Amino acid sequence: MADRIAKGSLDAALRFLDAARRTFKMIEDFLREGAMLPIEGRADLAGLRLWPIRKFRAYVVCYLEREGEVEIIRVIHGARDIARVI
DSSP states (O other), X not given: OHHHHHTXXXXXXXXXXXXXXXXXXXXXXXXXXXXXXXXXXXXXXXXOEEEEETTEEEEEXXXXXXXXXXXXXXXXXXXXXXXXXX
């Protein structure tokens, strides 16, 4: 994702990476706070949650809680059909 942003602005890409790291930490601290997104027919993604990246709210982190830990599945632009792309 950052590489795509860097094509337009390296500074924006670095800010994105910093915001993503901070968001990952927030998810770790508040694991069950993300919005749930049911994905039909994908038992492996049961409990999938979304959390927007701060200051880059068009992008969301798709993650799962696995035995008290965070598994980041993907960072994706929120305008995409998340259920289809995941």
